[in-house]
Structure formats: C-alpha cells, structure tokens
Amino acid sequence: MTVALTCGEPAGVGPDLAPVAWAALKDEVSLLWIGDPSHLPEGTAWEAATPETAADVMPRALPVLARDFGAPRTPGLPDPTHAPHVVDAIAEAVALVTSGACDALCTAPIHKQALIDGANFAYPGHTEFLGALAGSDRAVMMLACDALKVVPATIHIPLAAVPEALTATLLTDTLLITHAALRRDFGIDRPRIAVAGLNPHAGEGGKMGREEIELIAPVLDALRAEGMDLLGPMSADTMFHAAARARYDAAVCAYHDQALIPIKTIDFSGGVNVTLGLPFVRTSPDHGTAFDIAGSGRADATSTIAALRMAGAMAARRKG
Numbered sequence: 001m002t003v004a005l006t007c008g009e010p011a012g013v014g015p016d017l018a019p020v021a022w023a024a025l026k027d028e029v030s031l032l033w034i035g036d037p038s039h040l041p042e043g044t045a046w047e048a049a050t051p052e053t054a055a056d057v058m059p060r061a062l063p064v065l066a067r068d069f070g071a072p073r074t075p076g077l078p079d080p081t082h083a084p085h086v087v088d089a090i091a092e093a094v095a096l097v098t099s100g101a102c103d104a105l106c107t108a109p110i111h112k113q114a115l116i117d118g119a120n121f122a123y124p125g126h127t128e129f130l131g132a133l134a135g136s137d138r139a140v141m142m143l144a145c146d147a148l149k150v151v152p153a154t155i156h157i158p159l160a161a162v163p164e165a166l167t168a169t170l171l172t173d174t175l176l177i178t179h180a181a182l183r184r185d186f187g188i189d190r191p192r193i194a195v196a197g198l199n200p201h202a203g204e205g206g207k208m209g210r211e212e213i214e215l216i217a218p219v220l221d222a223l224r225a226e227g228m229d230l231l232g233p234m235s236a237d238t239m240f241h242a243a244a245r246a247r248y249d250a251a252v253c254a255y256h257d258q259a260l261i262p263i264k265t266i267d268f269s270g271g272v273n274v275t276l277g278l279p280f281v282r283t284s285p286d287h288g289t290a291f292d293i294a295g296s297g298r299a300d301a302t303s304t305i306a307a308l309r310m311a312g313a314m315a316a317r318r319k320g
C-alpha cells in the first residue's frame with residue numbers, strides 16, 4: 001500500500017511533518033512524498049523513489065518523487081514562484097492514484113491565498129480542486145476523529161452566501177454521499193446521520209428562520225422515506241456534547257465553521273480531513289500551514305500520521 005503525500009505549501013509545516021510521519025509509519029504504510037527535497041528539514045533521511053520503489057525505500061529513508069521548485073523554502077514566507085509547483089504536485093499525485101500507481105492520496109496543507117496570488121489557483125481548497133480533477137462537482141468534505149465525524153454541506157464560501165447555496169439538491173447529494181462513505185469507508189452498516197439546522201435553535205419553529213421548515217425537514221423526510229436513519233434538523237449548539245454525539249455516526253452541518261469548530265475543539269491534533277465522493281481515497285491533516293511555527297520543529301505530526309494511516313486503511317478496505 002503506497003500513499004502519495006504532497007508537499008503542500010513549502011513555507012508551511014508540510015515539509016517539517018513528512019519526515020516525522022515517515023519515522024512513525026515506516027513499518028506500517030509506504031509513502032511517496034512529492035516535492036522539492038531541498039525543502040525538507042536539514043538532516044532528513046530521504047531517497048529518490050517512484051511508486052514502484054517506494055515500498056523498498058521506506059524502511060531506510062523517506063521515499064521522494066523529487067521535483068525542482070527552483071528556489072529554497074523560507075518558513076513562514078510563501079514564495080509565489082513555488083505556487084505552480086505546489087499545484088502541479090497535487091495534480092501529479094491525483095494522476096498517480098487515478099492510474100493505480102499509488103493507492104491513496106494524502107495532502108499537506110496549502111495556503112489558499114499564496115496559490116491564488118502565485119498561480120491564479122481557481123479553487124478555494126483541495127476539496128474543490130480534487131473534485132474538478134476527478135470530474136465530480138460533488139466532492140464532500142468530512143473531518144473525522146475518534147469522537148466525531150462532521151460534514152459541512154457548504155464549504156469554502158462566505159457566510160453571507162450560505163443560505164442561497166444550501167439547496168435541497170446540495171443537501172440531498174451531501175447526505176447520500178456521506179451515507180455511502182460511512183458504509184464503504186468506515187464500515188458502518190446502517191449509518192445514523194444528524195443534520196444541523198441553519199438558524200439558532202434550528203429556527204425555533206419558524207420564529208428565527210424558515211430554512212429548517214421549508215428546506216431541511218423536507219429533504220430529511222424524503223430520505224427517511226428511502227430508509228435513511230436521520231436526526232434533525234437539530235440545534236447546532238446542543239448537538240456536539242458527548243451524550244448528543246452518542247446518538248449519531250456523523251453530523252452534516254450547514255456551513256464550514258458549524259462543522260469544523262466542534263471537531264477542532266474536541267481533537268485538533270487527531271482530526272483528519274477526508275474527501276468523500278471521489279473515485280480515489282484522499283485524506284489530509286485537519287490543520288493548515290501554521291506559518292507561525294513552520295521550520296521550528298514544533299509542529300505536531302499527530303494529525304498527519306492519522307491522515308496517512310486512515311488513507312492506507314481506506315485504500316485497503318476498498319481493495320477488499
């Protein structure tokens with residue numbers, strides 16, 4: 001099992017975390033890091049590799065599909081000339097998993113603004129870019145830790161745009177994709193999914209907003225009629241405490257922060273970002289580029305290690 005691991009933003013913590021993850025996983029999952037090896041921390045044991053040789057290299061060094069980004073890395077300060085290479089590394093990794101040369105993809109964090117400035121990157125994040133590369137307009141973001149799985153139905157859009165973007169079609173597709181992934185990738189035979197309302201108190205019977213009555217409840221009723229086990233629309237403020245979480249396997253939320261604040265609060269170091277609805281496995285740590293600590297050796301690799309483990313396990317499960 002070989003997981004293609006992209007370098008992410010060179011000025012961020014991605015290059016710092018790859019050797020730490022390699023040391024933790026060298027007897028477990030093969031990695032193929034795609035990036036400029038001159039960006040790895042000094043003293044990193046790395047070796048040039050290909051998808052075919054990664055497993056052989058893994059026990060002695062970080063296997064690297066070496067690419068020349070043309071300029072060194074300055075931690076904390078993105079170089080616009082790196083941006084096209086960062087995007088190319090993601091596209092190359094997708095080609096490797098699509099062709100079957102690698103079994104799964106794990107991405108290190110990108111800095112969205114740096115990619116827009118340096119490469120006119122047209123996507124707000126990996127999720128949307130990977131969806132486009134895979135020809136899917138319904139890539140779904142899930143963040144998962146032991147205690148919680150959350151799915152934001154709308155992702156990287158301004159809060160003011162959420163009510164218009166949250167359509168019956170989007171919510172239905174998100175629920176169907178989440179349901180299928182919980183069965184296929186997480187081995188939950190009969191998933192229980194909680195759905196958050198959009199408004200305070202899930203609209204308080206229409207007094208604080210009508211999306212729950214006019215949009216969310218009808219979608220849930222239609223999917224319940226098809227046999228799905230759904231809770232909601234629920235008040236978002238009371239659905240994430242421990243007793244509430246015991247009632248469902250995943251929570252589908254209306255917008256990014258409604259979903260990500262609870263999970264990053266509960267388990268920032270262990271959370272994993274998974275893209276559902278793609279024809280290949282993609283995971284990522286739950287954190288960003290962390291410019292404030294890049295290059296310092298202080299970045300915690302727990303989430304990256306969990307993301308790589310999850311990628312390997314999901315790929316193995318899909319292979320049966």
Ligand SMILES: NC(=O)C1=CN([C@@H]2O[C@H](COP(=O)(O)OP(=O)(O)OC[C@H]3O[C@@H](n4cnc5c(N)ncnc54)[C@H](O)[C@@H]3O)[C@@H](O)[C@H]2O)C=CC1
Binds near residue numbers: 285
């Ligand atoms: N998958 C991806 O590509 C993601 C990219 N981002 C991007 O990252 C950039 C920075 O985002 P922020 O909101 O500042 O979030 P961030 O996660 O980069 O940093 C938030 C805080 O958490 C700390 N932190 C993050 N990762 C850590 C680690 N591994 N160990 C110890 N401390 C850690 C940072 O030092 C900082 O204080 C943005 O451009 C954002 O879009 C954010 C999340 C995911």
Ligand SMILES: NCC(=O)COP(=O)(O)O
Binds near residue numbers: 124126260284
């Ligand atoms: N806040 C989560 C995040 O930004 C991750 O996005 P993506 O790059 O995985 O789409």
